[in-house]
Amino acid sequence: MQHSLKKYFPVFVLPTLAAFTIGFIIPFLMGIYLSFCKFTTVTDAKFIGIGNYLKILSDDAFGHALWYTAAFTIMSVLLINVLAFSVAMLLTKGIRGTNVFRTVFFMPNLIGGIVLGYVWQLLLNGVLAKFQKTLTYSSAYGFWGLVILMCWQQIGYMMIIYISGIQNIPGELIEAAKIDGARPVQILRNVTIPMVMPSITICTFLTLTNGFKLFDQNLALTNGEPSNMSELLALNIFNTFYGRTGYEGVGQAKAVVFFILVALIAVIQTRLTRTKEVQH
Amino acid sequence: MKKKLISALLAAAIAVTMATGCGTEKNEDNTNNNNAAQEGNEASNAGEKNETENAGEQDKTADAEGSVYYLNFKPEQAEQWKDLAEEYSNETGIPVTIETAAAGTYESTLKSEMAKEQAPTLFQVNGPAGLASWKDYCYDLKDSAVYKNLKSDDFALINDAGEVQAVAYVIETYGLIYNHDILSDYFEMDGAKIKDVSEINSFAKLKEVADDMQARKEELGIDGVFAPAGMDSSSDWRFKTHLANLPIYFEYKDDDLDTTDAIKGTYLDAYKNIWDLYITDSTIEPSMLSGITGEDAAAEFSMGNAVFYQNGTWAYGDIAGNDVDDEDMGMLPIYIGVGDEANQGLCTGSENYWCVNKNASKEDINATLDFLEWVITSDKGRQSFRDEMGFVTPFSTFTEEYQPENPLVKASNEYIDAGKTSIPWVFSTIPSEDWKNAVGSALLEYAQGTGDWEAVKKAFVEGWASEYKAVNE
CATH class of the missing domain: 3.40.190.10 (Periplasmic binding protein-like II)
Structure with a gap:
């Protein structure tokens, strides 16, 4: 068996490897190269060194987008996970219609980001119109609009992951805790949460990276208005690349910085939550 | 053994999918490029059903x-x-x-x-x-x-x-499109400031009339004088670009320039006056402007809720066929209170x-x-x-017989025939899209009350210099 696996290894790996190379590795390397170039179309680039990276430093909009994105991510990670976990707890108590509720909560996740963005723009503008305001009146409205939208979309998905985590907790552990006289809060803190730590790792990872990479919803909901004040990082990169003559390389450089940032945060986060996981 | 077979089948399936995936794409490309030719060639190739051969022949024609x-x-x-x-x-x-x-x-x-x-x-x-x-x-x-x-x-x-x-x-030509039907109602009212459209020939007169009409909007059955100055991206170019054309033009004219690397903003006060007029005598509250789209503004005008609507000849399709009849549509120059207003024409370019x-x-x-x-x-x-x-x-x-039937085009031709001075589209010398966006955002924040006019000045003057530098380095 071992022998034949070795023999056929290239045959099995080749298709996937080819697809991965064409679809990921080549564009990725090309992207890094382009971030050191000046170009209009990606096929005729001129190497200019680190000039593009220097321009990022003097770009106020990028700095603003960075902290705006950070704030948005923190807020959405906290809200989505707390709410998703609470809903998951409720829906594992065996109340009537559990399946219906789970389906209903999960459904928003099946709708695409652009569509959701426009739907929520209409909804929120409809509410704000009562106060003679619109979503793009100031960046605070856009911020909370995005948070609400993302919660609505992602809670259901994270809930499913938490539910499976909670259901995997062996019944005897909870029972033992009860016999030992633990109150519900103590059970939650000392049994349930440590036991679902793997789910928490996955969910924080997903919400964290989703928050940082958010694009569609941002584009559809506010498109960065007013004055690019509600612009998240991904949208800022897109606008730099396509919106400014001669700034394609800068946009590309921003994308490289963005990649390093997201990769770094994701690695640190998984390390941190991993250490909290318990074996049983 | 069975497992092995399944894995082999799966691997084969992936390989086949990939191959066909690429193959289809190529085919599509071919059809796309020759799409138009296909119909022409199909006639000459009557009876010829073989697609590959057909495509090959088209390639030859394309090469030739x-x-x-x-x-x-x-x-x-x-x-x-x-x-x-x-x-x-x-x-x-x-x-x-x-x-x-x-x-x-x-x-x-x-x-x-x-x-x-x-x-x-x-x-x-x-x-x-x-x-x-x-x-x-x-x-x-x-x-x-x-x-x-x-x-x-x-x-x-x-x-x-x-x-x-x-x-x-x-x-194309733009200016202030007006609804003559509502204006003539106004002319018949007691104490109307003017009795004919032609009397609006300066910013002062425009403001006087607009303010008076706004005060009597209930009597006139309108929501406001100006269709909303929507600052959604589908509409903000009417102000950050087209309206900005006027102060830029008059400054160029004073200094005898065609383009510049640094604008002085001589006529920014005039820009502010006309912008104030647009947002004050409007159909909606200024705090709503950020969400108003081009369609919203066109609808307000074409449904007869507003009298004036700043836009150009291309907008005819959007506003025709509703409450405003073709013969009631006209266009006025955008007066901002600068230069020889009596001879000012529309903006053409x-x-x-x-x-x-x-x-x-x-x-x-x-x-x-x-x-x-x-x-x-x-x-x-x-x-x-x-x-x-x-x-x-x-x-x-x-030639003459190839001019389109468009009342707005007619209006613009009338101004040219009357010997008025058309204003060229000098906004094409604006250094970058970013300049327009910055000015647009500053205009919006000023209108909403979340920013002041100084920010517009800064975006207009300093923004021009820095954008010009960024683009031309």
Whole structure:
């Protein structure tokens, strides 16, 4: 068996490897190269060194987008996970219609980001119109609009992951805790949460990276208005690349910085939550 | 053993999917390119059912005579261009592909299309600023029919070396579109400030009338005098670009300039006055402006809820056929209280220029130039421009009978005939899109009350200098 696996290894790996190379590795390397170039179309680039990276430093909009994105991510990670976990707890108590509720909560996740963005723009503008305001009146409205939208979309998905985590907790552990006289809060803190730590790792990872990479919803909901004040990082990169003559390389450089940032945060986060996981 | 078989099957399935995936794409490309030709060739190849052979033959034709690929800027004319291209292909057998970028995505579409092997042979720029990023792709149109038939060199973009890089193909005019029906109701009211539209010939008069009408809006049955100055991206260009044209123009005129690397903002106060007027005598609260789209503004005017609507000849399609009859539509110059207002005309110019891709093959370039010549000289091309697209063009081949039926175009011609001074579109010298966005945002925040006018000044003056530097370094 071992022998034949070795023999056929290239045959099995080749298709996937080819697809991965064409679809990921080549564009990725090309992207890094382009971030050191000046170009209009990606096929005729001129190497200019680190000039593009220097321009990022003097770009106020990028700095603003960075902290705006950070704030948005923190807020959405906290809200989505707390709410998703609470809903998951409720829906594992065996109340009537559990399946219906789970389906209903999960459904928003099946709708695409652009569509959701426009739907929520209409909804929120409809509410704000009562106060003679619109979503793009100031960046605070856009911020909370995005948070609400993302919660609505992602809670259901994270809930499913938490539910499976909670259901995997062996019944005897909870029972033992009860016999030992633990109150519900103590059970939650000392049994349930440590036991679902793997789910928490996955969910924080997903919400964290989703928050940082958010694009569609941002584009559809506010498109960065007013004055690019509600612009998240991904949208800022897109606008730099396509919106400014001669700034394609800068946009590309921003994308490289963005990649390093997201990769770094994701690695640190998984390390941190991993250490909290318990074996049983 | 069974497992092994399944894995092998799965691997095979993936390989097959990939192969077919790539294969289909290639086929599609082929059909796309020859789509237009197909119909023409199908007739000559009657009975010939073999597709591969058919495609091969088309490739040969394409090699011999070239092909045309036009990336069109105006979504509102997408269908008309397709029809015209089909017509041309039927006549000549040369395949013409028309693609249209969705509104607001032209630059990004063009960027990705130009990187492809089958790049557009014909594309558009919006003026000198837009040309800056594409100047290395422009074929010299000096000997082309489209350039030779231009009424004036003003409608071409010519570089310092004398190369004709781009040629305008549609002339447009903007101003303050008004609803004469509501105005005549006002003229009959007691104490009306004026008795005829022609009396509005200065900013002072415009403001006097607008303020008075706004005060009596219930009596007139309107929601406000001006259609909302929507600052959504579908509408904000009316102010950050078109309205900004006036202070820039008057400053250029004073200093005898065509373009500048640093604007002084001499007439920013006038800009503020007209902007104040737009947002005060409006149909809605200024705090709502950020969400108002171009359609919202057009609807307010065309439903008779507003009297004035700043826009141009291209807007006719959006506002026609509702509450405002064609004969009630007229256009006034945008008075901002500067210069010789009595002789001020409308703002006329173009931001639609054709460029031919220099990097296309010789055959394709020739085919493209032939196609353009056919468009502006043949009956079919000219009729389509007049009846379906409604364009006024700068070409001498479009004689009197090829002028479109559009009351706004008529209004603009009346001003020219009356000897008023048209204001050119100097906004095409604005250094970058970022300048416009910054000014637009500052205008919006001033209107909402979340920012002050100083921010507009800063974006206008300092922004110009820094953007000019950023773009031209």
